[in-house]
Amino acid sequence: MKLEGLLVHQPARGAGYRANVDAFHLARFAAAPTEGRTNTRAVAFDLGAGAGAVGLSLLALHAVHRVVFVEIDPEAAAHAERNAAEHGWSARAQVLRADVADAAEEHAGSAHLVVANPPYVEIGRGRAPAEARRARARMGSLEAFVVAARKLAGRRARVCFVYPARELASLFQTLRGAGLEPKRLRAVHAKNNAPARIVLVEAQPAKAGGLVIEPPLVELIAPR
DSSP states (O other): OEETTEEOOOOOTTSSOOOOHHHHHHHHHHHGGGTTOOOTTOEEEEETOTTSHHHHHHHHTTSOSEEEEEOOOHHHHHHHHHHHHHTTOGGGEEEEOSOHHHHHHHTTTOOSEEEEOOOSSOTTSSOOOHHHHHHHHHHOOHHHHHHHHHHHHTTTOEEEEEEEGGGHHHHHHHHHHTTOEEEEEEEEEEETTSOEEEEEEEEESSOSOOOEEOOOEEEEOOOO
């Protein structure tokens, strides 16, 4: 998969979790506030990193100095290590083969930025392909990701999630339940005449209010 000028090696189709364009959208969204000013000390945690598409994109965008990739699946973690090495970023990338909760406990308060592309369908809700079910079992629930992100964030870090637009209320409720207040939101539409497909949300440990809704991102302009 090519992303942000990177070649990202990942499992073959049907063999494990594969990143898609949502990873690119999340990285761009998370990097936007830092554009033009690289923080040479900033550390990002990529939760449920898979092969590392989001974290690698943050490095390519000069949004952070270092990324910690948290991935419990051995094959996906190996891909993340290979991808970092092939782009010359081994010294700026650390792969933790761990559950997100365990990683957050060990590195509490260490992040300047946390990014997460969590499982889109909660266990027990709806039907999903076998690959999606395996991903959920591997990665855990939305709440587990949010709680881990909050612990890593400490007092000031930014936390950025990508999630289905139809589940925005659930995402907001879960974030606030963990002490994270949504501060930026951008909806992504497959076409300009279609409902939002996903939402990109930045939250912080902060007081309620001050949500900025950015202009929508349209992936394809439909002909008139």
